[in-house]
Amino acid sequence: MKPRQNKKSVCFYFQVHQPYRLSKCNVFEIGAKSDYFKGPWNHENQKVFEKVAHKCYLPTNALILELLNRYPEFKVSYSFSGVFLEQCEKFGEVGKQVLDSFKKIVATGRAEVLCETYYHSLAWLFSKEEFALQIKKHLKMVYRHFRKKPSIFRNTELIYNNEIAEFIREMGFKGILAEGWDHYLDWRSPNYLYTPQKTDLHPEDRRIAKTNAIRKTVSSALPLLLKNYKLSDDIAFRFSNRGWNQWPMTADKFASWTDAADGNTVNLFMDYETFGEHQWEDTGIFEFMRHLPNELLKRNIVFRTPSETVKALKPVGVLDVPYLMSWADMERDLSAWCSNEMQEAALKRIFDLERRVKDLLPYLPKTKQEELLSVWRKMQTSDHFYYMCTKYWNDGDVHAYFSPYESPYDAFITYMNTLSDFEHKLSLTPVHA
Amino acid sequence: MNILMFGWEFPPIQNGGLGVACHGIVEGLIGNGHAVYLVLPKVAPEMQMFSPEVLKLLTASESGGFVKVAGVPGGLYSPYATAQNYENWIKEVKKKEPGMIYSDNLFEEVHRYAAQASVHAKHVPHEVIHTHDWLTAEAGIQAKKISDQPHVMHVHATEFDRSGDNPNQTVYDMERRGMEHADRVIAVSEYTKKIITKHYGVPEWKIDVVHNAVKPNFSAYHKTHHLNKTDKIVLFLGRMTMQKGPDYFLKMAKRILEVIQRVKFIMAGDGDMMHQTVRMAAELGIERNVLFAGFLKGDEIARAYGAADLYVMPSVSEPFGITPLEAIQNGAPVLISKQSGVSEVIKNALKVDFWDIDEMANKAIAVLQHPALSNTLKTHGKHEVERMTWHKQAKEIEKTYLKTRGKK
Numbered sequence: 034m035k036p037r038q039n040k041k042s043v044c045f046y047f048q049v050h051q052p053y054r055l056s057k058c059n060v061f062e063i064g065a066k067s068d069y070f071k072g073p074w075n076h077e078n079q080k081v082f083e084k085v086a087h088k089c090y091l092p093t094n095a096l097i098l099e100l101l102n103r104y105p106e107f108k109v110s111y112s113f114s115g116v117f118l119e120q121c122e123k124f125g126e127v128g129k130q131v132l133d134s135f136k137k138i139v140a141t142g143r144a145e146v147l148c149e150t151y152y153h154s155l156a157w158l159f160s161k162e163e164f165a166l167q168i169k170k171h172l173k174m175v176y177r178h179f180r181k182k183p184s185i186f187r188n189t190e191l192i193y194n195n196e197i198a199e200f201i202r203e204m205g206f207k208g209i210l211a212e213g214w215d216h217y218l219d220w221r222s223p224n225y226l227y228t229p230q231k232t233d234l235h236p237e238d239r240r241i242a243k244t245n246a247i248r249k250t251v252s253s254a255l256p257l258l259l260k261n262y263k264l265s266d267d268i269a270f271r272f273s274n275r276g277w278n279q280w281p282m283t284a285d286k287f288a289s290w291t292d293a294a295d296g297n298t299v300n301l302f303m304d305y306e307t308f309g310e311h312q313w314e315d316t317g318i319f320e321f322m323r324h325l326p327n328e329l330l331k332r333n334i335v336f337r338t339p340s341e342t343v344k345a346l347k348p349v350g351v352l353d354v355p356y357l358m359s360w361a362d363m364e365r366d367l368s369a370w371c372s373n374e375m376q377e378a379a380l381k382r383i384f385d386l387e388r389r390v391k392d393l394l395p396y397l398p399k400t401k402q403e404e405l406l407s408v409w410r411k412m413q414t415s416d417h418f419y420y421m422c423t424k425y426w427n428d429g430d431v432h433a434y435f436s437p438y439e440s441p442y443d444a445f446i447t448y449m450n451t452l453s454d455f456e457h458k459l460s461l462t463p464v465h466a
Numbered sequence: 467m468n469i470l471m472f473g474w475e476f477p478p479i480q481n482g483g484l485g486v487a488c489h490g491i492v493e494g495l496i497g498n499g500h501a502v503y504l505v506l507p508k509v510a511p512e513m514q515m516f517s518p519e520v521l522k523l524l525t526a527s528e529s530g531g532f533v534k535v536a537g538v539p540g541g542l543y544s545p546y547a548t549a550q551n552y553e554n555w556i557k558e559v560k561k562k563e564p565g566m567i568y569s570d571n572l573f574e575e576v577h578r579y580a581a582q583a584s585v586h587a588k589h590v591p592h593e594v595i596h597t598h599d600w601l602t603a604e605a606g607i608q609a610k611k612i613s614d615q616p617h618v619m620h621v622h623a624t625e626f627d628r629s630g631d632n633p634n635q636t637v638y639d640m641e642r643r644g645m646e647h648a649d650r651v652i653a654v655s656e657y658t659k660k661i662i663t664k665h666y667g668v669p670e671w672k673i674d675v676v677h678n679a680v681k682p683n684f685s686a687y688h689k690t691h692h693l694n695k696t697d698k699i700v701l702f703l704g705r706m707t708m709q710k711g712p713d714y715f716l717k718m719a720k721r722i723l724e725v726i727q728r729v730k731f732i733m734a735g736d737g738d739m740m741h742q743t744v745r746m747a748a749e750l751g752i753e754r755n756v757l758f759a760g761f762l763k764g765d766e767i768a769r770a771y772g773a774a775d776l777y778v779m780p781s782v783s784e785p786f787g788i789t790p791l792e793a794i795q796n797g798a799p800v801l802i803s804k805q806s807g808v809s810e811v812i813k814n815a816l817k818v819d820f821w822d823i824d825e826m827a828n829k830a831i832a833v834l835q836h837p838a839l840s841n842t843l844k845t846h847g848k849h850e851v852e853r854m855t856w857h858k859q860a861k862e863i864e865k866t867y868l869k870t871r872g873k874k
Contacts (some may be wrong), residue, residue, distance in 0.1 A: 058861045059825060061721075373842050375839055401722055442829075445838075
């Protein structure tokens with residue numbers, strides 16, 4: 034092993050999210066629909082949660098805790114969507130077990146919790162105010178459960194551009210995560226820290242960011258951590274692919290690739306469901322993860338959380354991302370959520386309701402206010418729009434297409450009918466001028 | 467390869483989907499370099515749309531067979547006609563044209579065709595015999611006896627689709643006999659394959675599924691009609707028979723009108739349920755919104771699709787169902803029954819169980835109310851249909867031919 038002045042580190046970040054899938058709603062139920070968020074009959078949210086809990090959350094949490102106990106150097110980070118944490122609270126004994134096991138991990142002090150929009154929403158695209166409010170709501174939720182105050186932000190599906198970075202900096206965050214996409218990096222490596230290209234915000238947006246700032250001191254430049262998508266996807270997507278010329282993947286092999294990589298931080302960002310749900314247990318994914326920390330440590334590679342990475346390293350350059358980018362699909366753009374007319378119509382309609390919903394609030398008692406906002410915001414979760422995506426639907430790539438509905442069209446019809454019911458209820462809410 | 471094919475109808479003299487499919491298959495096979503000898507009950511000069519080197523059209527009566535009768539006009543029998551329908555129909559024809567000598571019985575016609583047509587196997591060079599449905603299966607059986615070449619039976623519809631729970635025993639027996647004798651069976655859908663294994667006891671290994679395709683469409687009819695412009699149009703196009711579910715269409719219409727009033731339901735087609743359907747519209751109290759257009763031909767069909775805001779195919783049992791693909795080609799979004807073969811191949815369509823009236827109405831209303839949904843269905847549907855070609859499907863048929871080699 035060659036000695037390193039500043040050891041190379043691996044930064045693990047896992048995304049933990051469950052949407053509230055909409056119950057089937059047909060046009061004849063408009064005006065009388067009661068439970069929007071139970072889920073379609075064959076994908077009831079509680080059942081999905083329980084299934085994922087048993088296949089992924091509980092066994093993976095046990096493994097991560099085991100690794101944290103065995104290796105004092107091991108560190109991870111998580112982002113829990115607010116709607117996921119809500120479901121933990123709501124779904125009985127299993128929900129409690131899942132939440133408790135996450136709490137144990139965080140209590141070791143070596144698992145950082147990141148911040149995102151509470152509703153895993155696309156609010157940034159339509160309303161900066163909503164975006165800021167959902168961030169603050171998320172911080173509260175995280176504090177309530179974990180007694181932690183996140184200082185690193187990751188947007189829904191790593192949606193990112195210069196403007197978002199500037200807004201987030203203005204809100205007082207100390208770092209932000211994004212995709213390490215070649216299109217913007219060009220010849221550069223994602224394995225370094227960067228700073229976003231400075232950009233000016235609309236005065237109104239800057240005002241919103243300042244008003245909703247989470248701390249008084251604002252850093253002059255926001256460090257940017259970029260996902261190493263090649264190595265991340267070797268685990269998240271290719272791990273069990275027998276057609277891949279590197280199959281089978283071993284901890285030893287992966288660690289040697291990490292060792293061979295340039296730069297000083299290898300950022301491995303992925304969905305937590307990678308473990309046990311996307312890659313089933315019988316693929317050996319748990320065994321792989323069990324051995325990975327030791328293999329990395331053997332090669333003198335350490336672990337850092339995003340906050341530690343930001344503190345330990347200096348940005349090497351400026352990254353200019355003028356257009357919106359995400360971590361989704363080959364395109365790394367927003368086409369999974371807003372590329373066809375249905376998605377555009379649905380997004381427009383839900384965010385057009387903002388003023389109507391907010392104007393009603395003063396006329397409602399506190400609990401009703403919460404309820405109204407919660408329903409409206411749960412319908413902003415990005416997954417609803419993802420289900421309407423026709424991209425993969427047409428390619429016949431059923432594996433890349435994950436949806437509880439029979440087709441994007443069914444997803445759209447259910448969404449619009451539910452929204453009609455919601456609008457109907459809004460119109461019934463008494464307003465005493 | 468030389469293919470001896472026994473057909474029943476062929477464009478432009480045809481009554482329905484069998485002729486359309488047969489034409490597509492022949493075109494696809496020729497495009498892939500095969501030669502087809504197509505034997506029909508009657509050949510008209512306008513049927514010869516390919517060069518005679520690759521497609522030879524033969525009349526059953528020209529075969530030099532032992533049964534000597536006058537040539538029978540093509541398009542005489544609808545391949546969909548049940549035996550009962552045929553009897554009623556032939557009575558009508560005889561009243562109008564008393565001089566004609568048709569058999570009173572569809573089965574006699576089928577046997578006569580078989581006896582004459584199969585004799586072509588004696589002098590036509592061929593390596594495979596291809597038959598379509600029960601009407602020509604017997605000809606295939608006889609031809610195989612003559613030439614000892616493999617027989618492939620193509621099943622476009624079964625008696626269970628046409629007659630539901632009351633199949634005609636004679637038709638069923640002939641279908642079954644055909645499939646038993648055939649070296650391989652081609653089913654037009656997985657849906658049909660299931661019926662064939664379940665009701666006809668044909669082993670699975672013997673059946674290949676080859677879905678139909680659709681010929682490219684060049685007509686460009688836009689939404690033009692003489693109804694009130696603000697009215698939405700929902701179209702039914704097909705025979706008015708139990709199989710096509712016109713009654714379900716009307717029940718759906720009733721439900722839709724409870725939510726949106728400005729909708730006209732156009733029902734195009736004729737059949738034994740015609741009177742019943744007209745009566746039912748009145749009984750449901752929606753007769754003002756239901757218009758009957760009668761049997762449409764050629765361009766009228768394309769225009770009807772072009773005018774429609776939604777095409778609905780509520781079939782109770784549809785082995786394939788080419789009409790939704792034609793509707794999509796002409797720019798109409800479609801809502802189709804899941805009890806159909808076409809629902810296996812088209813993704814950009816709304817699908818529903820034919821008996822689920824509320825869901826059918828729900829989806830129809832969504833299309834009529836949300837241009838975003840209608841437009842997405844239209845654009846994506848068009849792209850999808852463009853990729854379905856008879857050329858590709860004929861390659862699949864060729865694979866079936868090859869499977870018969872050395873396994874007589």
